[in-house]
Amino acid sequence: MPDFSQVSPEPSLTPSGQDLAPFNTLGLPARADAFVTLRSVDQLNALSDLVSQYPGLLVLGGGSNMVLPTHIDSLVARVALAGVHLIEARSDAWIIEAGAGENWHDFVAKCVEHGWDGLENLALIPGTVGAAPVQNIGAYGVELADRFSGLTAWHVHQRQLVEMSAAQCGFAYRDSVFKHDAPGTWIIVSVRFALPRPWRAVLEYPDLQRHFGLAGSGRAGASTSTKGVTPTARSVFEAVCQIRRDKLPDPAVVGNAGSFFKNPLVDATARDALLAQHPGLVSYPQPDGRYKLAAGWLIDQCGWKGKQLGRAGVHDRQALVLVNKGGATATDIMDLAAAIQRDVAARYQVTLDPEPIVWRDSGKK
Template sequence: MSNLPATDPASLVLTPVSQDLSRLNTLGLASRADAFVTLADPAQLPEVSRLAGEASSLLVLGGGSNLVLPERVEGLVARVAFKGVRLLEARPDAWLVEAAGGETWHGFVEACVGQGWDGLENLALIPGTVGAAPVQNIGAYGVELQARFHGLTAWDVREGRYVEMSEADCRFSYRDSVFKHDEPGRWIIVSVRFALPRPWRPVLGYPDLQRHARLAAGAPTARDVFDAVCDIRRAKLPDPAVTGNAGSFFKNPIVPAGTRDALAGRYPGLVSYAQPDGRYKLAAGWLIDQCGWKGRALGAAGVHDRQALVLINRGGAGAADIMALARAIQDSVFQRYGVRLEPEPVVV
């Protein structure tokens, strides 16, 4: 993606403008950028480095699905809109597929399944863009992006050059990566490459998938898994186009086995999942639900009535409203269980 030619020199000129961001973040928070540009061509990236050098900060914006934006965003906001999906290589053990950073994630997953490049179907219907996916190391229903990742091309804004980054470079962990910690605004992810396994085998470890009618009969296809995941997510999660939300607002906390065992002794219904390193992942949604938060609200911010992990904008909420609710939930869970929940979205 990084070597695409620019056909129109005039299109490379970036003129920052003031921009309403209310429809560019899935929480629907009222927000405005002082200086906003859209990147439609990788050849514009040197210009972004120049503009960023003159600004107080740089916020790289994808689909806005994992952000809590303030009422005013100072500095430069650059929205990534690079497009393109291509098969790089059909190896005996994998399809190597590349997608531009501005492609919608769900659209990319659907395109892969349609082409027979299977392996991402468990990640269907996750909002956001391909370029934002590595930042969060997105995951769902037993598959994390890290497991399918091959490499990416990024623009180093500070150095003004392209860099190739491996899995080790990205420092992936649970819903985390180097991009969240290494100088926010330094990296613009131009394209991401995936190694999709051949032969393909379905990942059906989660009970919701095992119970789904499309999959219970056995021998499912990747399309069957894709459709089942979409069904499940639509039944459980609100559509951001209808109800503002950022998906799961809290990470599932990972605790030592001793902590999990002590909690399970006191709370027999505790939902937990063993991890390869001997620790346990606790279901944050269960913890929040048990504290009585499902369906409750604090002013314009609320907790979804079908999924306690999802905080919603009930209309007119700002960042302060969302974060006040988040802190109240964190305090409640900590007081009862001694476990501190960590927000999943990036709070600007």
């Protein structure tokens, strides 16, 4: 495993109080009694030593997929392990490894810059490399699992580094084993990616097809568009960035955690019944025969887009995004989420599940 240590790190860790408002993209007021920053693999044993002194361990990356309470009595460990390395140039793939603390978008940009193509559809997703497998992030037709080669994680209680395959990570739609094991069991140290050679543009999503003039053509991997543009990894990267900026608020300007709800999966019978009642229903067929419903469409149809409840609101351009309207707390966000869930369930008999990890006091999520 490459060395993801920073220069001359201190192997010891000394917890201190920390305001976490700058460390969560929703901008929620939160304070940790005990906060440490992990900058070197040499500090992992020291971290395991500390864990037993606190009621739990909250592992924090970019804070882009978290709903934090106002007070956290668990130990909070921010992962800042850095480094990006080309491990192997195989005939069928580039094998790239990145430290868990690397900014995800910057990592994707670096890969495109070096000609290590295949992650461009995942551009501009906030967060860190280490957080990406936890959520099995995905966008515009690509999931992290599609480009995953393996990862190295620290088992906090067993005090050992463990190599994990895709099967061991248990990837599913916006899910992995890391979301189901007890909080604080794992700290992801580094992630390896297999980026395919030769590269092929993934352009299935309507937004990308429209951008490249492929709308209605069904040519997901087409080499030339009706606009006379040949899609490249760089042009796909730039298109995804433009589309996301047009549709989604910048967390640095408006506090948000990205898409707040998962797109619900239903069987064909349920989808057909819903389509009969709601002809405009937006759904996408899945390989297993089920259908993925567009949660944003469901929320929009219930009249929530642009609406506000207390100090939290729904973004006016993307109904999947809940925003901090100023001074919102975790309670405000979750009250709004619950109201939306009730309305969607009442109208469509569909349950919306939140994407972010909602952290509770005393080391529970």
